[in-house]
Amino acid sequence: MSLRIVVTVKYVPDATGDRHFADDLTVDRDDVDGLLSELDEYAVEQALQISENSDDDVEITVLTVGPEDAKDALRKALSMGADKAIHVEDDDLHGTDAIGTSLVLAKAIEKAGYDLVISGMASTDGVMGVVPALLAERLGVPQVTLLSEVSVEDGTVTGRRDGDAASEQLQASLPAVVSVTDQSGEARYPSFKGIMAAKKKPVQSWDLSDLDLEAEEVGLEGAYTVVESAAERPARTAGTIVKDEGEGGKQLAEFLASQKFI
Numbered sequence: 001m002s003l004r005i006v007v008t009v010k011y012v013p014d015a016t017g018d019r020h021f022a023d024d025l026t027v028d029r030d031d032v033d034g035l036l037s038e039l040d041e042y043a044v045e046q047a048l049q050i051s052e053n054s055d056d057d058v059e060i061t062v063l064t065v066g067p068e069d070a071k072d073a074l075r076k077a078l079s080m081g082a083d084k085a086i087h088v089e090d091d092d093l094h095g096t097d098a099i100g101t102s103l104v105l106a107k108a109i110e111k112a113g114y115d116l117v118i119s120g121m122a123s124t125d126g127v128m129g130v131v132p133a134l135l136a137e138r139l140g141v142p143q144v145t146l147l148s149e150v151s152v153e154d155g156t157v158t159g160r161r162d163g164d165a166a167s168e169q170l171q172a173s174l175p176a177v178v179s180v181t182d183q184s185g186e187a188r189y190p191s192f193k194g195i196m197a198a199k200k201k202p203v204q205s206w207d208l209s210d211l212d213l214e215a216e217e218v219g220l221e222g223a224y225t226v227v228e229s230a231a232e233r234p235a236r237t238a239g240t241i242v243k244d245e246g247e248g249g250k251q252l253a254e255f256l257a258s259q260k261f262i
């Protein structure tokens with residue numbers, strides 16, 4: 001038996017750097033450093049663990065929809081241990097929203113072939129947490145989302161979803177889409193051997209025509225959501241310093257009361 005896992009991984013702007021909107025109110029991705037979304041590292045880790053615990057032949061493909069630099073995210077996932085990568089890149093993708101992204105991902109997943117799709121719980125830039133559900137709907141397969149534990153046996157994926165009051169044990173027959181949380185298990189660091197091996201692993205590039213998609217179906221034109229305005233967050237103002245000359249406690253209390261903290 002063989003098991004084909006596709007892990008969706010997103011290349012996101014580095015949250016520690018300066019981030020901007022471009023003139024058309026899309027996220028400026030040209031002048032910012034990016035990296036593999038940290039939450040997708042958990043998805044890659046779970047795919048690797050499923051592979052390590054399986055008697056089946058498991059093939060792990062990592063898939064991204066993103067600009068040229070998104071290859072860095074694929075390389076990182078390959079150096080963690082994934083087998084191959086697919087990069088969907090096309091100038092007409094500029095401005096694609098979550099619904100469009102799910103369309104492109106679904107087309108690519110269908111073309112690649114799959115038994116199980118593993119996604120992160122959310123990206124660290126858009127943070128919508130909707131793509132896995134949109135994907136399952138488009139692919140017409142069950143979704144088992146927000147899992148903190150996942151395993152595959154005999155054509156069935158099983159997982160645990162932890163809520164505030166209870167934990168649920170969930171199951172779906174393959175093919176299926178799952179998403180995993182940051183509680184699913186620490187993601188491994190790529191080893192030196194892994195980094196070297198990744199350089200030789202295949203990275204396939206597809207554009208919209210490879211996926212039988214038209215430009216109008218994606219991009220700003222095809223987007224269902226519109227960003228109408230965006231403003232930079234005001235710079236932090238200096239804090240209030242209370243100097244204690246005998247009345248410090250009273251002044252603190254007055255300050256807290258004025259801010260309605262007490």
Ligand SMILES: Cc1cc2nc3c(=O)[nH]c(=O)nc-3n(C[C@H](O)[C@H](O)[C@H](O)COP(=O)(O)OP(=O)(O)OC[C@H]3O[C@@H](n4cnc5c(N)ncnc54)[C@H](O)[C@@H]3O)c2cc1C
Pocket residue numbers: 008009010011025026027037039040043063064065066067093094095096097098099101105118119120121122123125126127128129130131132225
């Ligand atoms: C070049 C480019 C320009 C874009 N411009 C815009 C824009 O102007 N406005 C806009 O709303 N959106 C834009 N997007 C899409 C946006 O960045 C998100 O991918 C999309 O809106 C999904 O939202 P999210 O990241 O919050 O997804 P979530 O639902 O939070 O993501 C959950 C999981 O889905 C998977 N996933 C999500 N996105 C991708 C991806 N691109 N590739 C692989 N896996 C993914 C990951 O596993 C992720 O952990 C653009 C994308 C690209 C590539």
